[in-house]
Amino acid sequence: MTLKEYRTLFNTSLSELYPKTEIDTFLILLIEEYLGLTRVDLVIKADSKIEDSKLLILNKALERLQKEEPIQYIIGHTEFFGHPFFVNQNTLIPRPETEELVAWIIDEVRNNSNYTNKQISILDIGTGSGCIPISLAKELNNASISAIDVSEKALEIAKKNAIENQVNINFITKDILQTIDLNMQFDIIISNPPYVRNLEKAEINNNVLENEPHLALFVEDNNALIFYDKIADLAKNHLNKNGCLFFEINQYLGKETSTLLKNKAFKNIELKQDIFKNDRMLKATL
Incomplete structure (x- = not known):
């Protein structure tokens, strides 16, 4: 599956749960975390293939988003006051x-x-x-x-x-x-x-x-x-x-x-x- 195809799948899968802007943010955070890509790469590398092993990880994250689990818990960290912080279901x-x-x-x-x-x-x-x-x-x-x-x-x-x-x-x-x-x-x-x-x-x-x-x-x-x-x-x-x-x-x-x-x-x-x-x-x- 290409990055462009996955973006379409991702948007379709979450469209009834979240606003479009939030879905876009989720995708950017996930490709940064798991693919090492940026927002710009969504455009300039749209036709690049996603490795099967990485696709599996992305799909698991997508399933958790469909269950309305916070993106911060999925990737395991967030930013606060300009500093990195680990978070999980205990915080x-x-x-x-x-x-x-x-x-x-x-x-x-x-x-x-x-x-x-x-x-x-x-x-x-x-x-x-x-x-x-x-x-x-x-x-x-x-x-x-x-x-x-x-x-x-x-x-x-x-x-x-x-x-x-x-x-x-x-x-x-x-x-x-x-x-x-x-x-x-x-x-x-x-x-x-x-x-x-x-x-x-x-x-x-x-x-x-x-x-x-x-x-x-x-x-x-x-x-x-x-x-x-x-x-x-x-x-x-x-x-x-x-x-x-x-x-x-x-x-x-x-x-x-x-x-x-x-x-x-x-x-x-x-x-x-x-x-x-x-x-x-x-x-x-x-």
């Missing part, structure tokens, strides 16, 4: 809005006199693939960074990502909801915890709902801020003076999350929207 796929959170934290460190010209300590709670702490470590030379997750399998991937990106992160296996003491003080505590309510599942695409780890996504409708409540309590005892708490939040619960922090005596509470104008990030200080 969430990093989102663009989380990149915005990372950018906000970097800006805070570089422009806040409390953090410049000294070594600072940062903790990421619920790290998953490690995308937040690893990206921060790549950008902040003055930061000592630790990261917590309840999932040992997720931390295996996070450790692999730290090695891939040549940074040193202190990874800790810990159930934050059962944690009484963090055993350290920090200048910055960050978390992108589970925050999607079960009632919001209808808004979630099948490729996420059927593949990404529910442990890292969902909370009960009647206790949607359980992680924010717990982490805020820990932060009160383990943030240094003038320390910052950063959260990624449920877009529908910005006011409620802000109120929770205000009731716990946090100050300078700032709610920030993402590029899509959703309430998505929050910063507070003690």
Whole structure:
């Protein structure tokens, strides 16, 4: 089969499941990964034959796409904040809005006199693939960074990502909801915890709902801020003076999350929207 013929087959097979632009992106990612070809090669090498062994691999990937499995899990990696990250079904796929959170934290460190010209300590709670702490470590030379997750399998991937990106992160296996003491003080505590309510599942695409780890996504409708409540309590005892708490939040619960922090005596509470104008990030200080 030629590349041109396979492109036609690929488009036809997925046309009822995905938009055309997304299908094109999938194909480009797959030919880059398995054939070593580029977007331009789809045109200039359209009549070249695909080896049978490579065709078999491509067809297996196509079958997984037909089952709405995320392309990132199929090829086993993605990009976040310009850096490569391994991902699998034990980790969430990093989102663009989380990149915005990372950018906000970097800006805070570089422009806040409390953090410049000294070594600072940062903790990421619920790290998953490690995308937040690893990206921060790549950008902040003055930061000592630790990261917590309840999932040992997720931390295996996070450790692999730290090695891939040549940074040193202190990874800790810990159930934050059962944690009484963090055993350290920090200048910055960050978390992108589970925050999607079960009632919001209808808004979630099948490729996420059927593949990404529910442990890292969902909370009960009647206790949607359980992680924010717990982490805020820990932060009160383990943030240094003038320390910052950063959260990624449920877009529908910005006011409620802000109120929770205000009731716990946090100050300078700032709610920030993402590029899509959703309430998505929050910063507070003690």
